[in-house]
Amino acid sequence: MTSDMSAIKIENITKTYEKGKVLALESISLDIKRGELFGLIGPDGAGKTSLFRILTTLLLADSGKATVEAFDVVKDLWDIRKISGYMPGRFSLYQDLTIEENLNFFATVFNTTVEENYHIIKEIYVQIEPFKNRRAGKLSGGMKQKLALCCALIHEPKVLFLDEPTTGVDPVSRKEFWEMLGRLKDRGITILVSTPYMDEASRCDRIALIQKGKIMDVDTLDHILEKNYQEILGVKAANRYDLVKAINQFDNLKSCFAFGGEQHVVLNDGFKSKDEFQQFLIEKGIENLEIRVVEPDIEDVFIKLMQENSND
Amino acid sequence: MTDTVIHTNGLTRKFGDFIAVNAISFEVKKGEIFGFLGANGAGKTTAMKILCGLLSPSSGEAKVAGYDVYTQNESIKKHIGYMSQKFSLYENLKVRENIKFYGGIYGLRGADLNQKTEQLINRLGLENEADKLVGSLPLGWKQKIAFSVAILHKPKIVFLDEPTGGVDPVTRRQFWDLIYEAANEGITVFVTTHYMDEAEYCDRVSIMVDGSIAALDTPEKLKEQFKTNSMEGVFLQLARNAKRSE
Structure with missing residues (x-):
């Protein structure tokens, strides 16, 4: 696979905490193609969030190399921040700003306006727009999730990082969320999404199974099932x-x-x-x-x- | 009646005009594993708070472990156990300290508390870990300890609020082994989960939609009734028609 096909390239990334005592990621390598909906599947503590934070330039790896759209996660952090949308596992919008204020804030930070990029978020935003004057802290889990996704999309990112967007969400809302991701993928956005719900693997083009900082297998779901019969x-x-x-x-x-x-x-x-x-x-x-x-x-x-x- | 651990009749809780829990009626028997399902916002948390003695209902009746939720909620708290994925043990306390702390909260004292603490450490095979910080243990062990602590005072019923969220598939199933063991010893288990396969492990399952109980039966009968081969199928049929989402 040539690197220009790759949206995210990870080579031998290792990350430890507490002066090397805790091994969070052990020489991880992955190559995620442009336009791919790629699932990182594993339980809590597998290392998923560490990997997300390294790729979104918020955390430095101990060793190894990673690029997002050919930008290096260490050298080119400002370029990566411009083209990435990141929805962290923990809700991290401003609780005392309203839906509308949060969205305007993120648009402004990325040098754009809600009007300019409304078409990207429209389908998701219309569902929460009736409550646009409500403070984010007062929203339900499902609405927070939709707002966070809108804020991650408002600058039209090329790559979307979603860290456990469906954790603690009921099966009906989970299903709707994945349908939404499918439509974002159709627009050509590369999506890296993590989940502890194994059944969501069927929604992804390819998956990596991760456990205790190690990738146990990477492939399409069908191939993984076949190989491990x-x-x-x-x-x-x-x-x-x-x-x-x-x-x-x-x-x-x-x-x-x-x-x-x-x-x-x-x-x-x-x-x-x-x-x-x-x-x-x-x-x-x-x-x-x-x-x-x-x-x-x-x-x-x-x-x-x-x-x-x-x-x- | 002696075998009924939870009894509710027309139990209702309103917040202003909003009816969070709308006249729910059900009974849970001794030693039963009762799955309490529903979409986000269906009213599960409110109902559970009432049953744990933390919130008063607006109307209707409810008795838990024989105590009335209106007048005897302090007694309810002493006779139940509670565990959730979000809040279980103190990471900065040692294993032994956590056990003693929770045992103390549940009303165990002095020699009895010491003895039960050491018994639990032995039973879980944690002699070498007893003086380690809980934060340093693998998630599976933490859960095992959290669950054991929640039933240390031999409650009549234990409430488990999404106890297995985010846990690996093996640990998740080992956790259910613990649940079966407890139920076999006569402890009633009241459990919420978003994993539909876990709904199948319950003796009976109720599914809340918009504040009401939309279905309540054994997993087998529910699957028959909704003509589907999984609890996920049952859940999707019921919850898809929900009007409110939290």
Whole structure:
């Protein structure tokens, strides 16, 4: 991949805190293409926010190199700030300014006006415009999120950095938010978005799975699912508590985790006898036992990669 | 009646003209894992505050652990546990200090508090970490400690307000193992979550829409009723029609 195709290029970025004692990012490399909707998927403490802050020139890495639209995050910080929109994980607009005042403020800082770039935010802004005289501190979570996105977009950025925009948001609002991102992507804006909700991976062109400062895999969701395929048994019974206890006593068990209405069970490599497993559970007195083979989803894969990473 | 831990009937809370909680009626039984779902702004937080004895209702009845929310809210506070993702332990206190601090708040004293503290440290296998600052521990451990602390005084019911937000998939599931264990010991669990797969782990689930309870049943029956194969499907059908968003 040539660098002129890249919107964000990250090479061996390492970041530590507390004089090297806490490793936040361990030699991270990523190449995010122009116009891509790229998801950084991982739990709290994985290093997502550190990476965002480095890319938005708010934090210096210990080592490594990163560019945004070919601008260096250390040397060219002022150029990067002009072309980037950043929505931090914690709400960071002015609580005692109104919706309208916040938006005007951000437009002015970036040397533009709300009128000039209204077309960019229109679709999102109309939803909060009726409350434009309300102070940001008095807004609901969903409205704050929309205002923050408008403020990050008002200077027509080339690259949008969204750090956990959907955390703590209910499934309906999350769905709407991702639909909004899809339309921003259609306009050619490169979007780097982080989320702890694994199911949102399906909304991204490509994803990186990040855990404890390390990237475990980078690819399209389909490829990641394919590469990491393993047979998973979906197991159900009348009494779940007893079922889990019984499963955990099985010798050839690799892992057993709850997934919705059933347990996802992985047996040890090479252990093919489902019948033996079933027989074992029946002998343990499990009633109404149902076992089926299920397609792994992104959480199954994340768990698998987490376990592989903690073993080595 | 002895087996009912939460009982509400027509429970309502207004803020001026705004009806945050609109005549909700339900019961939660001893040892049950009760999922309390709803979109942002549906009224969950207000309802939970009332049930925890932190806010008075405008009208209707509610009893928690046998105590009336109007007149006995101080007794309610002593007989419940509470944990949330946002506020759990003090990072600048040691593990042992956190346990003692919360145990003390929940009314444990003297030898009893010391004994329960040491028992908990042993049970969680934290002998080597007991004098470390909580801030230095991995998130999974923090959650385990926070949950254990919330039930240290053996409450009849524990309220968990989005206990697993932002947690990795393994830790999230290990947390549910703790919930099952507690329920198996007879502690009622009242839990809110935005993870719809977690709704499936509950014995029964209620879904609030615009201040009212729009649906309440076992996950199986709800899925049947709404002709869908996941709780996400149920939730989307109900919450999509919501008129208010916080």
